[in-house]
Amino acid sequence: MTYCVGLRLDRGIIFASDTRTNAGFDNVARFRKMHVWELPGDRVIVLLTAGNLAVTQSVVSLLDEGLARSADSPDAGPSLFSVSTMFQAARLVGSTLREVHRIDGEDLGPEAAAFSASFILGGQIKGEGPRLFQIYDEGNFIEAGDDTPFFQIGEHKYGKPILDRVAVPEMRMGDAAKLLLISFDSTLRSNLSVGLPIDILIYRTDTWHVGEQRRIEAEDPYFHALSEGWSRALRQAFANIESYTNAD
Template structure:
């Protein structure tokens, strides 16, 4: 399994992904699930991926091959020349459909299935930052102020805190704190989600990646956060009046 989450804020975007993949509980490995493409001053695109690793890696490979192809054919469409984030999301969706055409039938014929989903966010030129969730069918939806975040993979344990706290008006550092709390709940409850966590904070109109970090098990901030949150929850619990019937 996997847990990825991204928030769309007025001040930018925050992305995070765990790094654990597993084929059964006795076969786990570490893979980066956050990918980005940056043409400084012009565009930043960040992709989070969950699902069959063969599918998600193939999608990234296809997107990268398109970038190489453009040297031969300058008219070909790729992540570095699409004019909007909407077009970029379509490009990712098309890549998913291309892989489905190759691997879909074989996977669907087994218990494995063809499963994958993606979160794509970023900013191109003067367009405001946008955030999309792309399904394994290649179609996609966009985040709005009503629902400023997307989650893919093991989303349930980490959702209650997001639902209660996420706001488009948050600062990036606040949103990163929220996302890490959402990860903390998920990591406690699901073994198939594992550290380290990759986190990337994109500041609106910066058009470059300045703030990213890999958070390891022994990260001081994460340990403090996790402990403070547990204590705060227990304290808050104590303060509430007991049920009496």
């Protein structure tokens, strides 16, 4: 399983992804699910991946090969560095996913449905504001707006209540990072197939370069304090609500 979140704010976009993959409970590995393409001064594009690792790695490799091809020849078709909008970037990721399904699907036969993938794509290309998309296994996609400023892929349920209650476009980046990490903390506690470390990336509007990118390990003192503090705060919040009855 996987847990990834992208949150679009007035100040920019913040991304977070876990790093655990598993083929059964007894076959666990660590893989990066956050992929970044940057042309400083022109664009930052971030892709978070969930689902079958063979599919998501193929998509990323094909996107990388597209970059190399379009560097050699400008007529080689669109690449993440040649598209002029994030909408075009989302179409490119969607069509690349469809290509992978087409190549592998025939040989997978009736098992093909198990080889699904989904993505969160966000970033900014000069000429428009920052944009955030969720791309489905079918290759189509939706874009985040002010009503729903975040997308989650993978194991989304445990970490959703706090996002629903707290996420607003006006948030400061430091608070948004805290929010995403609390959402991860709830997910990590409840689903063994989501695991540390967490990759986190902060992109600030109109900077066109990656502001901050970090890997948060299990022993990270901030995450440790946040996890402890959130448990304590939740129990305190619980204690402050009036009991259903005063009866013992």
